[in-house]
Amino acid sequence: MFIKNIEIGEIFIPLARPFKTALRTVNNVEDIVIKIETDTGLTGFGEAPPTAVITGDTKGSIVTAVRDFITPAIVGMELDNLDGIFRKLNSCIVKNTSAKAAVDMAIYDLYAKQHNTPLYKLLGGNKNLIETDITISVNPIPEMVADSLDAVDHGFNILKIKVGKEGLKDVERIQAIREAVGPEIKIRVDANQGWNAKQSVQIITAMEDKGLNIELVEQPVTAHDFKGMQYVTSHVTTPILADESVFSAEDAINLIQNGGADLINIKLMKTGGIYNALKICDIAEIYGVECMIGCMLESKLSVSAAAHLAAAKGVITKADLDGPSLCKIDPFTGGPLYEENLIRMNETPGIGIEKVPGFNE
Numbered sequence: 136m137f138i139k140n141i142e143i144g145e146i147f148i149p150l151a152r153p154f155k156t157a158l159r160t161v162n163n164v165e166d167i168v169i170k171i172e173t174d175t176g177l178t179g180f181g182e183a184p185p186t187a188v189i190t191g192d193t194k195g196s197i198v199t200a201v202r203d204f205i206t207p208a209i210v211g212m213e214l215d216n217l218d219g220i221f222r223k224l225n226s227c228i229v230k231n232t233s234a235k236a237a238v239d240m241a242i243y244d245l246y247a248k249q250h251n252t253p254l255y256k257l258l259g260g261n262k263n264l265i266e267t268d269i270t271i272s273v274n275p276i277p278e279m280v281a282d283s284l285d286a287v288d289h290g291f292n293i294l295k296i297k298v299g300k301e302g303l304k305d306v307e308r309i310q311a312i313r314e315a316v317g318p319e320i321k322i323r324v325d326a327n328q329g330w331n332a333k334q335s336v337q338i339i340t341a342m343e344d345k346g347l348n349i350e351l352v353e354q355p356v357t358a359h360d361f362k363g364m365q366y367v368t369s370h371v372t373t374p375i376l377a378d379e380s381v382f383s384a385e386d387a388i389n390l391i392q393n394g395g396a397d398l399i400n401i402k403l404m405k406t407g408g409i410y411n412a413l414k415i416c417d418i419a420e421i422y423g424v425e426c427m428i429g430c431m432l433e434s435k436l437s438v439s440a441a442a443h444l445a446a447a448k449g450v451i452t453k454a455d456l457d458g459p460s461l462c463k464i465d466p467f468t469g470g471p472l473y474e475e476n477l478i479r480m481n482e483t484p485g486i487g488i489e490k491v492p493g494f495n496e
């Protein structure tokens with residue numbers, strides 16, 4: 136069975152509410168989707184969001200990478216030569232990790248379908264239920280408190296609070312939310328690179344002194360500031376999670392060996408897909424570092440690929456896979472079940488998404 140062609144489409148899904156971080160505000164999921172077909176008619180699907188402020192990828196660059204570089208590199212290759220396909224995918228163009236992720240997940244989808252197995256079982260089959268957090272956008276404090284209470288009402292036990300735009304005022308934000316939701320709800324804080332190293336220590340220490348019981352702080356400083364990550368990690372007791380600082384296995388090794396983080400956030404859109412994400416899982420396992428699986432502003436297709444990886448690997452102990460919960464509608468058929476805070480894997484072969492809008496059957 137060989138790869139016959141790659142079709143490129145686009146999806147548009149309105150968000151239930153604007154998504155706001157220290158880096159950007161977004162109102163809709165507007166992602167590139169791809170369909171890979173084999174000579175036997177088997178199809179695999181993938182999705183790539185244009186998260187320009189984090190990965191550098193735009194809709195135009197994703198389409199160009201898939202159409203002009205990846206397609207000529209892998210069309211005609213035998214699906215059984217999985218390793219050869221991924222080596223070609225990763226060497227035919229540098230960077231462009233979101234385009235690579237879309238193709239990588241479609242290939243894994245096909246491979247698991249060919250073997251009539253759900254992808255998570257093929258990758259390791261560690262668990263079949265995942266608990267995700269939900270993101271609270273950065274807004275005026277009363278709005279964030281109301282959003283947090285609403286999320287708890289809807290069954291979420293873990294909140295990921297976006298901060299990083301107003302320095303020390305973030306302590307008030309988290310204090311107000313903690314007082315409103317009570318002590319049982321887990322609170323994660325994501326600064327999206329919004330603080331500097333000294334400011335991070337001041338803010339996180341203030342949260343510790345107030346007993347706000349923060350589970351972790353994600354990416355306090357600029358992505359390339361590995362020394363800053365090391366400074367923060369060594370000066371606070373709250374665990375520090377590296378997100379934008381870790382795209383590749385090399386980043387993970389560098390950061391871990393230099394004490395630049397306690398935890399690593401793996402996202403398929405940063406690694407270029409599951410093939411490279413598995414390398415980070417192995418490195419983390421070797422060093423005894425736990426991982427979170429995260430997502431960009433993505434819909435159910437690519438988030439489900441990430442869910443399969445999370446379900447497969449024991450080293451992935453935390454999930455930020457709330458993309459589908461942030462969308463107003465679910466335009467897909469099939470896939471894992473999203474039940475508020477829980478993602479339940481099922482027995483459908485591949486990733487499980489059976490129908491993607493924009494492609495003819």
Ligand SMILES: C[C@H](N)C(=O)N[C@H](CCC(=O)O)C(=O)O
Pocket residue numbers: 156158159186270295325327378429430431432433455456457458
């Ligand atoms: C959507 C997810 N919960 C999230 O917060 N991801 C962000 C980046 C998302 C984006 O800007 O598209 C993160 O973890 O930094």
Ligand SMILES: [Mg+2]
Pocket residue numbers: 325327353354378379
């Ligand atoms: Mg983050």
